[in-house]
Amino acid sequence: MEAWQKALLAWYREQARTLPWRGEKDPYRVLVAEVLLQQTRVEQAMPYYRRFLERFPTLAALRAASLEEVLKVWQGAGYYRRAVNLHRLAQGVEALPRSYAELLKLPGLGPYTAAAVASMAFGERVAAVDGNIRRVLSRLFALEDPAPKALQDLAQRLLPQGEDPGVWNQALMDLGAMVCLPKAPRCAACPLRAFCQGQEEPERYPKPRRRAVREEALAALVLLGRKGVHLERLSGRFQGLYGVPLFPLEELPERAQAFGVAPRPAGKVRHALTHRRLEVQVYLAPWDGEGEDPWGKPLPKLMEKVLRQAQALLAHEGVVPFPHAKP
CATH class of the missing domain: 3.90.79.10 (Nucleoside Triphosphate Pyrophosphohydrolase)
Structure with missing residues (x-):
């Protein structure tokens, strides 16, 4: 394992966020958390996560519910297509598949969500690249505009041997969420400062994605x-x-x-x-x-x-x- 990887994991062991789904191995609960986090900040997602699981504690409970019930419980979280897809998913499977490749076939699960569930719930060695991880890796290796596939391949190569891949993915996510911020990153507090190739101009990496409003x-x-x-x-x-x-x-x-x-x-x-x-x-x-x-x-x-x-x-x-x- 490289020195920067050891430094990140040591930082994560001390600084990891306390989240209601952190350390969860139930794939359904991991899935609910990750679907909520697709378009919702962590602080906003937490009460909806608890409310949703209180009403639909299992995949079977979600399968038995009507779409209207599901949407009513989801109300306020926004981006309702996520709830529609969760309900569709529950109608199609008795249990969540254990591999990234099979998870990717389910409605509403893109590469990130499938990888997050596969790595955190099932321990599969697959890198989950969200916006936080994209920013961390882009700055660490001074990548201005990395193509999604190239970044996924890089993240996959960086998975350390002998470590829980779910823990590793969450360590990178937490660094992006807590330290390697989009604006005004806290470089002085970063455990990877000595290894970061983009620290002189951190906001240059990665190039922002803009779409017309x-x-x-x-x-x-x-x-x-x-x-x-x-x-x-x-x-x-x-x-x-x-x-x-x-x-x-x-x-x-x-x-x-x-x-x-x-x-x-x-x-x-x-x-x-x-x-x-x-x-x-x-x-x-x-x-x-x-x-x-x-x-x-x-x-x-x-x-x-x-x-x-x-x-x-x-x-x-x-x-x-x-x-x-x-x-």
């Missing part, structure tokens, strides 16, 4: 029926969730005509997605339909904002807008 103007139509709000099953990134009609702002006249309503504006909400920034004008209208309690359904965060905006205006006017208003 698209601005969108939308309208949300909150239709107030006799028993609540008109809700629709959503599609696309919000598949399986519920919400009020949402559409491009210019379509408001035809949508209002289709419902036979004359909506009035109720304010705006803004919502950021990965590569989109949404400005949503909320409209209200009484509606000749039943409707239902929206808070009993799994809602994306955007729809929670829309409904609260509608509630705020109606409450200001002294109107109780729909039942069981969420505080």
Whole structure:
């Protein structure tokens, strides 16, 4: 084992983060943690991890649940496609396969997640390369823009013999999360400082990945029926969730005509997605339909904002807008 590898493992033994899934060998629990961490910071993921496992403690429990139940428990964690894929996965297997190659075939498991489960739960010698590890290795070896395959191959070669590969992967992750930060890295506290080829200009490595952010103007139509709000099953990134009609702002006249309503504006909400920034004008209208309690359904965060905006205006006017208003 090289000196820098020994230094990293010694640092990890003393400084490893205390996380609810740390040291876990149950592959299902490792999977839930890693799926949550695909798009969610560790601090935000922890309460959702506990809540999800309290309701679905095993793969069998997840398999027996409806998608609506799963999405309701996932509500607030965002990126709901992850929950949809977890549910699909549970329908297709009795137990998680033990190899990286087989895990990679499951819905929603990319190279990183499959490698994390294989190494941490089953001890397979496979490198898991997430954003933290990409940054650590890029700086350590002064790689400005490493190709994903080249970086994966490098990480695989660096797996130390005789060490638990799951522990090694987590040591690199923790270094990236705690010390080798994207901005203002804590180089003085880094156990690999003496070995790092990029320490003179750490923020040069790796070259940041940038994608254009698209601005969108939308309208949300909150239709107030006799028993609540008109809700629709959503599609696309919000598949399986519920919400009020949402559409491009210019379509408001035809949508209002289709419902036979004359909506009035109720304010705006803004919502950021990965590569989109949404400005949503909320409209209200009484509606000749039943409707239902929206808070009993799994809602994306955007729809929670829309409904609260509608509630705020109606409450200001002294109107109780729909039942069981969420505080």
